[in-house]
Amino acid sequence: MKMEGGSTPNALLGLLSLRPMSGYDIRQMVSRSIGHFWSESYGQIYPGLKRLAAAGLVEKKTERNKGKPDRNLYSLTADGRERLQEWLKIPVAEETARNELLLKLFFGVHVAMSVNREHVASNMEFHQRALKVYTAMAKQLRRDKANDPNLPYWLMTLNYGRHHSAAILKWCRETLAELDEIESKGKRRK
Amino acid sequence: MKMEGGSTPNALLGLLSLRPMSGYDIRQMVSRSIGHFWSESYGQIYPGLKRLAAAGLVEKKTERNKGKPDRNLYSLTADGRERLQEWLKIPVAEETARNELLLKLFFGVHVAMSVNREHVASNMEFHQRALKVYTAMAKQLRRDKANDPNLPYWLMTLNYGRHHSAAILKWCRETLAELDEIESKGKRRK
DNA sequence: AGATACATGTAAGTTGTTACATGATTAC
DNA sequence: GTAATCATGTAACAACTTACATGTATCT
Structure with missing residues (x-):
């Protein structure tokens, strides 16, 4: 159970700190709210949420809807919140962006x-x-x-x-x- | 023989348009001259040059040196120059950089x-x-x-x-x- | 009838970095 | 003697995108 490295899982934790969301919701949030400085694709989000759940940093609750497809709502656990705070404290690594x-x-x-x-x-x-x-x-x-x-x-x-x-x-x-x-x-x- | 896509091979062609260089030279150039907006690692450069040579866009000449290790000097071919010019004309795809x-x-x-x-x-x-x-x-x-x-x-x-x-x-x-x-x-x- | 929004996920492919492996020469 | 520079390359890993697969409901 590593969960180290990349900012993607931490970005997911951050977004879930705002409110419980589904993978679909997260994609919306990313492209609407923080789209000018961040991006995440489904290929990162869904597997990412699964890994975070396995690490106990988020909790999954399936919301069944008539007519509409099921929604997997993820919410931050206490451990997840702690992890997010730890990550926020780590100095930002500035890499030269390719232009x-x-x-x-x-x-x-x-x-x-x-x-x-x-x-x-x-x-x-x-x-x-x-x-x-x-x-x-x-x-x-x-x-x-x-x-x-x-x-x-x-x-x-x-x-x-x-x-x-x-x-x-x-x-x-x-x-x-x-x-x-x-x-x-x-x-x-x- | 595809050689489409990524800007890395095209960046290599561009650098070789300045003068014939070895993979090592290119790494130096990247970190010294264009380091504020571009980066390339050896893991991209050496295989990249090999692929460009296979496609006939660059030419390799091995320079034997006494004492010092051999240098593989690559230079742009006519085809390579043409390819570079074509690429330069393609509109820049602006993707939101992650911050x-x-x-x-x-x-x-x-x-x-x-x-x-x-x-x-x-x-x-x-x-x-x-x-x-x-x-x-x-x-x-x-x-x-x-x-x-x-x-x-x-x-x-x-x-x-x-x-x-x-x-x-x-x-x-x-x-x-x-x-x-x-x-x-x-x-x-x- | 067809497009768009909702909703979840996987697989393949691309791109990139880091660490490793090797070895000589030169400057301190 | 030891660190840096010169010099080439590979292998393993990490990260990320795109296309595919599936299906309903609503809007035009």
Whole structure:
């Protein structure tokens, strides 16, 4: 009974600390609430919950529904809560995230300028959309979760997204301008 | 002969477009030049080069050295260069990167405030160091690679890092202040 | 009639890291 | 003498995604 390592099982414990959920619920939560900084697929969630149950960190209760399929509701046990708290205390291991956009831009000399511009432009659109989503989510949270002790923490994660997207947006604008400059310099020389 | 998918083989082609290199050289390059947005381990590099050679995208030449061990120098073939260019044109797939710091902060209500503060503080230090590194690298590049057609592109990737780290730094400062506020509010109520 | 939401799970495949195995040379 | 750098590779393991398999109910 190891249950060490990966953050996935710990993420599951964290989500179950909010309320008892099924694997399906968890998937919804991940893509809706924490989708801007986390992801989990069914292939991780269902086997993960099974392992957590075997380790006694979560409890499974099957909810039978007429018409609708059965739901396996998982809830955190005392051991599970303890485990979650221990994990939360462990310093975050910062690994350099791979960034395919930067990799392609790094080799940008090999392609037409329009290609590089396209990459940056679509990244720009991505972060423009993201900013709108963050703002909408923050508004909704402040309305629906006023008085929820989680609120300030949740807003912090949204703020991270805001700062990040705003910065990248600025970089995109600057970079597009620079790409134009490179092109016009190249043309002038011809 | 598939050679589709993953960006790793394409990253290898890109690096070999700069100059012929050995697997060892590539590892050095990755950790020194593009380490702030990419990573590759030997376990990926050596088998990857072998597969690229089998597909005719790179060529291997063994360089025998007295005293020192042999070096397997790989260089890009015409096919390899073409493949690289094709890949560079493919739009970047943006996937949400997992962020363990945000995940832990999201569940911050479960632990003592000092724990959350520590996470944010060490992230702050990380980005402070990163900013210095980016600045030093940009300076060095401008000196060593003036006239290199790659220079503007390489500076763009460094600029991304600058914008990103500066933004996260700002977020860290704001977040530390907010954490202090939550704590003092909690104490006032007692 | 067909798409979407609800609901659970497995299997295969991909991708990646870490540790191991080996061994010479050079700098301290 | 011992640690670091040079140099290549494999094997075992860990993590994660996607597609598949199955079936009902509701909405359009």
